[in-house]
Amino acid sequence: MAAARLTRLASRDVSSLPHAAMRLMGRLDELGPSRISDLAKADRCSQPTMSNLVQRQEESGWVRREPDPADSRASLISLTDAGRAELDQARHEAGAAIATRLSQLPAQDLATLKAAVTVMHSILTLEPLEETPR
Amino acid sequence: MAAARLTRLASRDVSSLPHAAMRLMGRLDELGPSRISDLAKADRCSQPTMSNLVQRQEESGWVRREPDPADSRASLISLTDAGRAELDQARHEAGAAIATRLSQLPAQDLATLKAAVTVMHSILTLEPLEETPR
DNA sequence: AGAGAAACATAGCTTTACTATGTATTGTTG
């Protein structure tokens, strides 16, 4: 719950990019050129949702679509230069929202947060540990 | 970013309540009977958005609206028993989604997360430290 | 008492999300 509220606190101050767009661009920055279905999996949304999102970002010029040489059914989506600039801007805005608060914290608390970020990243890469892999 | 992804990881596995509804119910659980404008402020959304959300939750029977005895313009919104049960269910679902991952972490990491939660709560109650209080 | 402020509702729009389904390509198999 704390993570959710903190996230909302930061994301509400981002005016340059809607949140879903920001998630998409962040993934592209992280993964490089990717297929729509892979992006949908990474973002945990449905394929049509990602299809629609990509289309809108393409129209905004923040994302580019190229045919996948390995599979004519698929496309490879990647960030444009404008898209990367927009992502940087949005990240800056999100950071600024909490920076003024972080600056009021003692160094000890900042260290705690830093350590927690590492742990959270490891959680995100962990598998759900299902006994039923279908 | 880590907080955002962790939040999304948990919230995507909640089927019983849409996310905005869950935020509203959580606030009501925390604050008790509240005015719509106060709920909007707490959730950092606009007043019409909260108006709309409350209406839908009212129709679902999860929230109750009573006149504010102190001000006939305002209403006091509160959880119904069904709403509280639904909130419990949703929280359980959200917890279950990450519990299987948390259980794979060493105790040291869990302690780090616990400490970070405390710090995050303090961030949430901090003011943005603006020199221009408007 | 009248003016302005506050609390909420309504209208109209956009974004984000879903399921169901269609189309084209790829893979598999009898």
Added chain:
DNA sequence: CAACAATACATAGTAAAGCTATGTTTCTCT
């Protein structure tokens, strides 16, 4: 190797969640 199933994506239609602008009612204050 032709036929069928599976895969990758698009489209259609709908709902939820968000916004600004604006209207109505009630308070508050001079």
